Amino acid sequence: MRRLNNTSRDYDWGSSEDIPRFLRESADGAPVAEVWFGTHPLGMSTFSSDEGEVSLASVAGEMPFMLKLLAASRPLSIQVHPNAQQAAAGFEREERAGVPLDAPHRVYRDAHHKPEMVYALSTFDALVGFRPTAEILRVLSGIESPLARSLTDHLNARPGFSGIVRLVEMLLEEKPDVAEIDRIVAACRDLAGQGIDIRRAYVTAVEIADHHPGDVGVVISLLLNRLTLQPGEAAFLGAGTIHAHLKGMCLEVMASSDNVLRAGLTSKHLDPVGLVSCLDAGMSRFARVTPEQVGFSTDVFNPAVDEFALAITQCSHAEPEGASLPVAPQCLIVCTGGEIELVNEQGERLVLRRGESAYADAGDGSLRAIGTGELAQAYRPTFEAPDPR
Known part of the structure; x- marks a missing residue:
């Protein structure tokens, strides 16, 4: 058995208190978003030995899984993880192009897919997977705006998964102006204030807009399921599942990968075309895992x-x-x-x-x-x- 020393990440969405408190350390006011456990080269765990600090990979090799401690004080990016074939092809493509592994615009940082599971340590909220067509139409029907009507018309003409993906493509390719997004947020705020909501779609859009005003991800959130995990509950995200963590602290266990395609709610590099190409054709809701x-x-x-x-x-x-x-x-x-x-x-x-x-x-x-x-x-x-x- 070896006691581990692990690396942390200070992404701007992290909590300044949750992880330091969990680690029994003093908070310094800076965000701490993640702690990585495992042998991924971008976040290698180490242990102390007579020879000094030694990488975990020196005794464990390349482990197929990793753990993360994650604490979000505001919404993370809307994202998708690639499947095994997409990851291998994307990694080879960026390697051939000579993109440095730590470059901000690098998407495929390894050749592995990234299924993952979330285990809640606090109340944990996330958006995962697309709502059914009928539910999306109900959500949009309550919003009086030209964009909501346009999305409704397109989805009525092309229902189902392919039609929903087309809505995402439209929103990412022809980003609505900030005024139109603000109009949708105002309508959602008004509906939520009246006690009208459809599976928390409106209140979610308002919450996200408070942190990311004018971001197209606010509109995309209306298409996605919201789920709340209580401490001790777990849920699985397969490769190709669109998702965005909203708030709370959890453990994530996943294939040892850092491949993420993002399309909103972030200051990091966006790859909307790549995200759309990796979307899985499943329509199921976020899958709780029964232990x-x-x-x-x-x-x-x-x-x-x-x-x-x-x-x-x-x-x-x-x-x-x-x-x-x-x-x-x-x-x-x-x-x-x-x-x-x-x-x-x-x-x-x-x-x-x-x-x-x-x-x-x-x-x-x-x-x-x-x-x-x-x-x-x-x-x-x-x-x-x-x-x-």
């Missing part, structure tokens, strides 16, 4: 992808010998509450308090967690779960 209980103390959130699953283990004095963690060839472990002592098969011990993290592999064998608190364990689900007895 499977393993043993007395562990819930396993497994979205049925090859790269990752997430186990959440609640530890208490009810198991004085400790709770058994799922066995995996490699895992990243983060203490999300309390104080937990990890014990491996060799009897080695490592104490983790909230915000602290560790790496374990096959050499550690089965792990036990002793104490009072909660552990999140990301791993590749290529093993048999321990006997629940």
Whole structure:
């Protein structure tokens, strides 16, 4: 077992308080948006050794999954992650073009797809996936503006997924002027003030406009589902699913990738054409993941992808010998509450308090967690779960 040191990101949408408080550190007023755990080259975890600070990749290789701690105080960009084929082709294309890996306009920073799962640590709000055609038409019908009427006419003429994607293309190619966006926001504000809303479409547009006035993403948000996760709930975003996190703190477990195509609500590089080309043809709502209980103390959130699953283990004095963690060839472990002592098969011990993290592999064998608190364990689900007895 190795205690990890991890890198943080200070993106402007981050919270100045949530992550420092979670890590038990003093806040300095600057935004802290993410902390990365894993072996991605843009956010490599390290550990201390007799030789000094050593990269996790030196013992773990290139892990297929990674973890992020994320805290949003305002909406993130509207974005899509590519599938495996799109990621490989895009990475090769930008490599051939000589685009530096850390260039602000670089889109494909690795050759991997990026399915991901969100596990809420606080109340967490997100926009994910397109609303059904009939619901979008209901949302737009309440808004008196030329743009809303135009979108309605186009969707009536071409309903379904392809028609919704065409609305996104139109909004990104022929961006409406700020006055027209403001008109839509004013109508949404008025409707929400009257207590009229359709699955929180109007209040969401108003909330986003408060942070991103005049942004076309405000209009696109009317096409998207809003979902609120409570602490301890999880949801899965497959590659090609349009989404935007709105606010709250979570753990994200994902394939080890940083490929993001953005189309609004951000100061970062936009790639609207790329985003549209990567949209998946699914119409389903944001998919909550129902956990499977393993043993007395562990819930396993497994979205049925090859790269990752997430186990959440609640530890208490009810198991004085400790709770058994799922066995995996490699895992990243983060203490999300309390104080937990990890014990491996060799009897080695490592104490983790909230915000602290560790790496374990096959050499550690089965792990036990002793104490009072909660552990999140990301791993590749290529093993048999321990006997629940």
